[in-house]
Amino acid sequence: MTIQTKTAHASNYKAASRSAADIGFIVVHYTGNRGDTAKNNADYFARTAGLEASAHYFVDEHEAWQSVPDKDVAWHVGARSYVHKTCRNANSIGVEICMLDKAGRVRQGSIDNAAKLVRELMAKYGVDSGHVLRHYDVTGKDCPAPMVADPKLWAAFKQAVTKPEKIEEDDDMYTVYKTIQDVPDWARDCVNDLIAKGYLKGDGDGQLDLEHYMLRGLVINWRAGLYK
Ligand SMILES: [Zn+2]
Incomplete structure (x- = not known):
């Protein structure tokens, strides 16, 4: 201050x-x-x-x-x-x-x-x-x-x-990843795999429009082997 x-x-x-x-x-x-x-x-x-x-x-x-x-x-x-x-x-x-x-x-x-x-x-x-x-x-x-x-x-x-300093609100939560290039590294393999498997198709124009919180959920499930 x-x-x-x-x-x-x-x-x-x-x-x-x-x-x-x-x-x-x-x-x-x-x-x-x-x-x-x-x-x-x-x-x-x-x-x-x-x-x-x-x-x-x-x-x-x-x-x-x-x-x-x-x-x-x-x-x-x-x-x-x-x-x-x-x-x-x-x-x-x-x-x-x-x-x-x-x-x-x-x-x-x-x-x-x-x-x-x-x-x-x-x-x-x-x-x-x-x-x-x-x-x-x-x-x-x-x-x-x-x-x-x-x-x-x-x-x-x-x-x-x-108490620990309040964590700033995570702006990432509201980020929308439009294409595979926008997807962060930690999620890239998962998204590529889901596209290859046809589970993830986006809007049909090459736009993924994945919201951050949804991406997190996908990655967690993918790591857990739910999409094998
Ligand atoms: Zn005093």
Whole structure:
């Protein structure tokens, strides 16, 4: 996904030189604001000094904005006491979701985009889904509140970042092979054999007009010896 950048005011995070190996966790938050945008937040953290808080990313249903570089330390899970034994600002990336609409309802589009971003970060830094946490899991803070109140929402998020990437729809399924030259290699012997046997005649004008899914069925049956 496209990520735009507007770096936070230097007073809002700690410059560091983290390597990929230093990043062991991704922590999910919500901004708690209604109807805010990723860009609004990035702008705010860029122009306002001394906030003593920050996050690496802000995500809404349209885009993601990077506010603190990954190599630097954002102040997103600091606390006096922790629930989690090892996840801290120094070894994590913080992702803030602009999660509520103006009426205070969950914006699923923002959550979906956050899941995409988190997947990319997991791949980039070798973080498994067991190391993707809510702020709540790290310090006990009620954040992201909708995902604390409704554990199913969090479970769905974890599932979205865990399951294999959805396979793009197979355009091949709708391909029509008009002639033997169009038929893919894996099916060519089968089709030639069926034509030779007279089982496959096409439309009589040398046009086979075989649909891909039908071709797959023919090949499976042919390999099984059904046309011998
Ligand atoms: Zn938080």
